[in-house]
Amino acid sequence: MLSLTDVSVSYDGVPAVRDVGLDLPDGQVLAVLGPSGCGKSTLLRAVAGLEPATGSIAWDGADLSRTPTHKRDFALMFQDGQLFGHLTVARNVGYALRLRRTPDAAARVEELLALVGLEGYADRLPGTLSGGERQRVALARSLAVQPRLLLLDEPLSALDAGLRERLAVDLRRILREAGTTALMVTHDHEEAFTVADRLAVMRAGRVVQQGAIDEVWRAPVDRDTALFLGYARVLEGDAAELVLGRAAPAVAVRRSALVLDDAGRLHGTVVGARATPTQVRLVVDVAGLGEVDAVAPLDRRPALGADVRLGVDGSRLAVVGAAPTGQAV
Template sequence: MSDYVSLQGLTLTYGDTVAVPALDLEIAKGELICLLGPSGCGKTTTMRAIAGLLNPSSGTITIDGRDVTRVPPSRREVGLVFQSYALFPHLSVYDNVAFGLKMKKTPDLDARVKEGLATVGLSDFASRMPAELSGGQQQRVALARSLVMQPKVLLLDEPLSNLDARLRLEMRMELQRVQRETGVTMVFVTHDQAEALSLADRIIVMRGGRIEQQGSPEEIYNRPATGFVADFVGFETILPQEDGTALAWRPSAVELGSGPYEGRVQGVSFAGERRDYVLDTQFGQIKADVAAERPAHGIGETVAFDLPRERAVTLERAK
C-alpha cells in the first residue's frame, strides 16, 4: 500500500523545548497504527500536529497526497476522539453525532447520523442524553460523531483510559470492528502496551520524541530491539553484556526454586493462577512469576533461581 499519511522531518517545540526532533513516519491507507510510549515521549504531541492543533517548527505533514502542514484543523478532514469524550451534555445522542454535520449544512445529515449510530451499535439510543449512558456508550457516541464526518484519518488520544478493565476490552474489540468495516486510517495514542498489542497493525514505540522501534505487534513483543522497548513490553530483567548488547527475560522465563544463583524475596503477591515475586540478587532486582500451585516463598526467604539463556531475548543495546 502507498503512503497515505506522511510526516517528513517533523520538528515540534513548546517554547525553547524540542518535544519531537525531525520525525519521519509513513502510514498506509487503511492502516491502524499505535503510537506507544510513556508520558512525555512525544506521542500526543505528534498526534496534535497531525490534527493541526500544533504547528511544526519545521518539516511537512501530507495526507492523501495533500500538504496540510499549514492547513487549519477544520479543513484537514481529520477526526478526533478524546480521552474525555467531549460530548455536549445538553444534547441527545442523535444531536451530538449530528453536530458537525449541521455546522457544515450536510444535505444527507439524517442518513449519515443513522448510519453512524448503527456502525457503533447505538441505533436504539438516539434519544438518550449523555448522562444516561455508560462510559463505553459515551465513547461510542464520540466515535460515531467523528466517523459521520467521513475523515481521511481518525486520531484517538488515550480513548479507553477512563474505562474499567471489562469495558476497555469491549471497546478494543469494538474499535477493531469499526476500523475493519469502515477502512478508515486510524492513529491510536496510548501508554498501555496491552492496548497497542491487541489493536494495532503496526506499533510505533516512541522515546524522547523519537521512534525507538516500529513493527508488528508480534515483532515488538517477541523481538524488542532495545532495553527501553523490552522493559515496556514486559521484559523486566535486563542484563548488559560485554559486547554492548543485552539479554532480557520476562518474569515467566525466570526459573525459581533451583539454579546457580540465589536471591532474597523482597515482595510476593498472589495473582490467581500465579505468584509474582521480587528478588534482591547479585544482578539487582529480579522479577519472577511462578504457578500458584508451586510451593510458596515468604518475604525474607532466600531462594535459588536461574536465568536460562535459551529463554532470553538478545537486544541490540541495553538502553
C-alpha cells in the first residue's frame, strides 16, 4: 500500500507539487488526472524517487525517502516508452530480469510479449516499431519482475485517438490479469475512467479531490473539476435549481443531460442543431437557463426557432461541491 503524506516538490524555490496526500491500496489502479503543468508528472517522479520531495512517501508504512530509485522496486513507464535503442525488444523486456539474474528469463520474456500481444517481435529493434508497439514493449518491460508498484506517466498520450482507446482497454485487462498496483497520471479523463479504479484530480500542484471513480464522477468538488471531468457546463444558482428541481449551489451537466421530451419540464427555443452519427446535438435557449446543450434522437430533428420541451436525465448531471469526498483544499 502506497501512502503519500504532505508531499511537496519544488524546482528552484517554485513549488510544483504542494502538500499532496494520497493512499493507494494493493491491487488497485489510481489515476491522477489534471491539466498539463499541474504537477502530476512531478508527483509521479517523486514517488519513483527521481525528484527530491519533502513530506512522506511510504510503502506499507516504511518511509522511502532514503531509498534510491533502483531499490524501491517500483517500475516507471514513460510517456514515450524510453526503450533502450541499442537493445532488441526481447533484451529490453528482459532488462530487469538480467539485472536480477532471474533463471528462465527467456521464457518469462516470451510470456510477457504474449501478454501484451507482441509474439514474434523478440528480435526487432525499437527503432522499427510503431508508437503503440513501443508502448506495449515498455509495458512488458515494466511488468517483467512484477514490481510492487507500477508508475505510468501518460502511457497512452503519445498515440493517436483510435489506438489510444484500444490500448486503454488492453492496459486495463493486463493490469487486472497481473494484479498490479498502479499509479497512472494522465490529462485524459476517458483514459482515466477506462483504466483506473480510483481517481485523484490535481490542479496547480494540489490534489483537489480523490476517491473511487464513480464517487468523484457523481460529485465533482468544484466547477473547474467538473469541467475537467468532461461535464459540458456548470449551472449555478436559480438555473441549477431549475434543472435539478431542488435547491443546489451548482449543477454540472453533460451534453446529454437535457433530452428532447414532449413531457419535459423545461421550455426553450432551438437556436442550433447538428447531426452526429448517434444523435442530434441541439443548442436550446431555455427560459431561466440561457443557452444550454441538449440532445435529440436522430429521427427527430427540430427546426431552428422551434419551441421544444426538454426533460432532465438525472444520471447525467452532478451536484457540484455537495458530497465531502476526499480532501477539498
